[in-house]
Amino acid sequence: MQGTSIPRLAPGMKLREDKARGQWVVLGPERMFVPDEIALEVLRLVDGARSVEAMVDDLAARFAAPREEILADVVALLDDLAAKGVVRA
Amino acid sequence: MTAPAAPLALLAELTHRCPLRCPYCSNPTALTRPGEELDTATWARVFREAAELGCLQVHLSGGEPTARRDIADLVRAAGGAGLYTNLITSGVLTGEAKLAALAEAGLDHVQLSVQDAEPGSADRIGGYRGGHARKLEFARHVQDAGLPLTLNAVVHRQNLDRLPAMIDLALALGAARMEVAHVQYYGWALANRDALLPTRAQLEAATATVEAARRDLKGRLVIDYVVPDYYAKRPKPCMGGWGRQFLAVSPAGRVLPCHAAESLPGFAFPNVRETSLRAAWEESEAFNRFRGTGWMPELCRGCERAEQDWGGCRCQAFALTGDAANTDPACALSPHHAVLSLAVGAAAEAGEGFTYREPQRDVHRVPG
Ligand code: SF4
Numbered sequence: 058m059q060g061t062s063i064p065r066l067a068p069g070m071k072l073r074e075d076k077a078r079g080q081w082v083v084l085g086p087e088r089m090f091v092p093d094e095i096a097l098e099v100l101r102l103v104d105g106a107r108s109v110e111a112m113v114d115d116l117a118a119r120f121a122a123p124r125e126e127i128l129a130d131v132v133a134l135l136d137d138l139a140a141k142g143v144v145r146a
Numbered sequence: 147m148t149a150p151a152a153p154l155a156l157l158a159e160l161t162h163r164c165p166l167r168c169p170y171c172s173n174p175t176a177l178t179r180p181g182e183e184l185d186t187a188t189w190a191r192v193f194r195e196a197a198e199l200g201c202l203q204v205h206l207s208g209g210e211p212t213a214r215r216d217i218a219d220l221v222r223a224a225g226g227a228g229l230y231t232n233l234i235t236s237g238v239l240t241g242e243a244k245l246a247a248l249a250e251a252g253l254d255h256v257q258l259s260v261q262d263a264e265p266g267s268a269d270r271i272g273g274y275r276g277g278h279a280r281k282l283e284f285a286r287h288v289q290d291a292g293l294p295l296t297l298n299a300v301v302h303r304q305n306l307d308r309l310p311a312m313i314d315l316a317l318a319l320g321a322a323r324m325e326v327a328h329v330q331y332y333g334w335a336l337a338n339r340d341a342l343l344p345t346r347a348q349l350e351a352a353t354a355t356v357e358a359a360r361r362d363l364k365g366r367l368v369i370d371y372v373v374p375d376y377y378a379k380r381p382k383p384c385m386g387g388w389g390r391q392f393l394a395v396s397p398a399g400r401v402l403p404c405h406a407a408e409s410l411p412g413f414a415f416p417n418v419r420e421t422s423l424r425a426a427w428e429e430s431e432a433f434n435r436f437r438g439t440g441w442m443p444e445l446c447r448g449c450e451r452a453e454q455d456w457g458g459c460r461c462q463a464f465a466l467t468g469d470a471a472n473t474d475p476a477c478a479l480s481p482h483h484a485v486l487s488l489a490v491g492a493a494a495e496a497g498e499g500f501t502y503r504e505p506q507r508d509v510h511r512v513p514g
């Protein structure tokens with residue numbers, strides 16, 4: 058992933074609220090993945106239209122951290138989610 | 147007692163009908179007749195109750211789930227209840243139009259089984275001529291419909307040598323995920339164990355193949371790998387523990403902690419025709435009997451792995467030791483562990499003939 062990549066959820070993956078357990082989950086075939094708070098913030102911005110840069114802008118406006126740092130964190134997180142088959146560039 | 151934690155997934159065994167006759171089928175050897183199957187409205191209620199109970203996913207399985215004429219309605223009902231819908235199918239009964247109807251009904255994911263990469267062998271193992279070609283056609287329709295696909299390869303002695311070709315097939319069919327599952331020996335598979343158990347050399351080659359493919363195909367294909375118990379030192383946490391994460395409903399409505407549990411004697415499994423899913427999950431004797439660690443034999447109770455593998459598989463314990471409350475003999479600490487190596491030895495001497503899955507046919511249980 059890089060700043061210009063446009064990530065989307067991989068086919069078959071769904072982000073959904075899990076009311077019974079008071080959390081959000083990414084559902085896929087035979088796997089469930091409970092994102093931590095930061096991953097959830099990022100995943101909520103993954104819509105197949107926004108670029109990574111745009112996601113970082115959004116996060117930078119809401120969280121007090123240097124933009125460069127956020128970009129590095131988001132890219133690392135998305136790479137990790139891509140390796141797990143949750144998102145695609 | 148506090149209520150047990152909610153289940154994550156429901157396995158809905160919609161029917162035992164299936165045109166294929168796989169000798170490793172995990173269905174019980176006494177198959178349910180079509181006339182005993184639950185109707186559409188009852189399944190719809192089961193899906194709603196499952197979602198209310200906390201299930202997030204439903205696996206629509208069988209038998210062959212698309213043998214049900216109401217399969218699209220069932221998909222719609224499950225999705226409408228809020229469940230992620232996964233269709234576990236052999237693919238041979240679903241043409242383009244039916245698949246379009248399923249996609250239209252909101253199906254989330256398709257899991258297609260193949261018996262081999264080589265058509266002649268695949269058709270022989272599945273006991274259905276022309277089946278492999280129809281599966282390939284089905285996979286193309288799945289791809290055209292834009293539905294995500296998992297290819298499921300059940301592996302054993304008679305197809306393991308073609309595992310690399312099966313992985314290539316998964317890629318060629320556009321699957322993003324593959325399941326390589328060694329046969330689990332209960333139901334029909336136990337009756338065919340001699341013809342199916344792999345050799346240690348085959349197992350080691352397969353494990354190396356999977357590891358190399360995972361490295362090479364990172365980001366393209368996710369491979370889940372289920373290793374066989376017969377060469378293991380510790381058992382698998384069957385179903386994540388009895389009554390902890392999963393529940394299954396049989397074609398006739400019996401609520402089970404695992405799809406194989408129906409063959410355990412001495413159980414009165416609750417039925418959705420008479421009770422709610424919640425009552426079955428939380429209150430039934432069948433679900434509570436092997437829940438947690440209280441039921442465990444001494445050996446497991448004092449073991450540090452008790453809450454990791456939950457003593458292994460109850461069905462395997464019953465099948466191989468005659469008592470479902472024993473430690474799974476896949477555990478090297480079990481006094482019965484030797485039955486596994488005896489079985490491996492017996493299989494090495496045995497031929498390749500199958501007892502095919504048939505309705506109304508009682509196979510003799512293989513003595514442990
Ligand atoms: S394992 Fe084979 S026979 Fe059994 S339900 Fe699946 S396709 Fe049918």
Ligand code: SF4
Binds near residue numbers: 445
């Ligand atoms: S003794 Fe029981 S709990 Fe311990 S590893 Fe073996 S099966 Fe698991």
